Amino acid sequence: MNAIPDDTRQMARIRQRTQALSEEYYSAYQGWFGRGQQVISDADARRVLEAARGELRRLQEGQSAGRIDAPGAATGRLQLLDIAENVVRCETVSGPLKQEIRHFMVDIIPEVMLPGSGYRYTQDWFSYHEGMWLAHFGSLAGRPGLRFLEIGSYEGRSACWIAEQLLTGEGSILVCIDPFSGYPDQESNFDHNVNASPDTGRKILKLRGRSCEVLHFLPAGEFDFIYIDGSHAGLDIMQDAARAWGLLKQHGIMVFDDYGNTKLPVLSGLAVKPAIDAFLGRMDGQYDVLFKGFQVAICKH
Numbered sequence: 001m002n003a004i005p006d007d008t009r010q011m012a013r014i015r016q017r018t019q020a021l022s023e024e025y026y027s028a029y030q031g032w033f034g035r036g037q038q039v040i041s042d043a044d045a046r047r048v049l050e051a052a053r054g055e056l057r058r059l060q061e062g063q064s065a066g067r068i069d070a071p072g073a074a075t076g077r078l079q080l081l082d083i084a085e086n087v088v089r090c091e092t093v094s095g096p097l098k099q100e101i102r103h104f105m106v107d108i109i110p111e112v113m114l115p116g117s118g119y120r121y122t123q124d125w126f127s128y129h130e131g132m133w134l135a136h137f138g139s140l141a142g143r144p145g146l147r148f149l150e151i152g153s154y155e156g157r158s159a160c161w162i163a164e165q166l167l168t169g170e171g172s173i174l175v176c177i178d179p180f181s182g183y184p185d186q187e188s189n190f191d192h193n194v195n196a197s198p199d200t201g202r203k204i205l206k207l208r209g210r211s212c213e214v215l216h217f218l219p220a221g222e223f224d225f226i227y228i229d230g231s232h233a234g235l236d237i238m239q240d241a242a243r244a245w246g247l248l249k250q251h252g253i254m255v256f257d258d259y260g261n262t263k264l265p266v267l268s269g270l271a272v273k274p275a276i277d278a279f280l281g282r283m284d285g286q287y288d289v290l291f292k293g294f295q296v297a298i299c300k301h
Helices: 007-018 023-033 042-064 070-088 095-108 126-140 157-165 186-194 211-217 234-247 272-282
Strands: 147-151 173-178 204-208 223-228 248-256 287-292 296-300
Touching: 023 042, 042 070, 042 095, 070 095, 126 157, 126 223, 126 287, 147 157, 147 234, 157 173, 157 186, 173 186, 173 211, 186 204, 211 234, 223 234, 234 248, 234 272, 272 296
Parallel strands: 147 173, 147 223, 173 204, 223 248
Antiparallel strands: 248 296, 287 296
């Protein structure tokens, strides 16, 4: 039997790898967006853009010097991408400046990782969690007819691992929901990755769209396992969780990502952890906690 990893040590390791931006930048971000939705002028947006450009240069230099590894640098870039998207969505920012920020967003996207591996990933957040997942969910491997749902698939890194490691029983499938709007080649990279192995591709069903548009089409009580890693806006998380709860079978498992990542609030004014806590509080008594660290896993009664 696999030993269950120590949650505290694992959470510290993940935080070290995922908090690749400077403390000064995180502090500035809290000042810009920590109070939730607000009016952002062109002058404010320009300061955000220039600070993000400085962080991107620091990430590139740190990775070249070996101080930041490839997954950490990719995570930092994605955080910069999220920040830039937040600014672009602000109605008070002028059109020309939004266009300049969009050009910067193209520069943020990292080169493909793992060349020669057969996969096209620009990031790898999921490998941090493989040991914990094998320890808690490895017993699912080989069971026939399992139904898994993933909300937020990005390039298919976690989807491929799930299909290869857990969905090994006959007739098991994984449904992946994602709008595939993160960057121009995101969907083609996802398609390539999930089809890199014929055995993986036949287990995965892709549904393109936002979870709020797709989830209500899925049948209630259908899924044995639901992984929520979509929008990190607090209200979206609670809506995803509420809709997904009705899709989860009795004794099914639900996993939330980024519970322990408290660095970056979002414009909704509610970050990941308090949103998940709010949902768990509302459903108190209807589940058992399997583990709680950087991620949270629960089993429905």
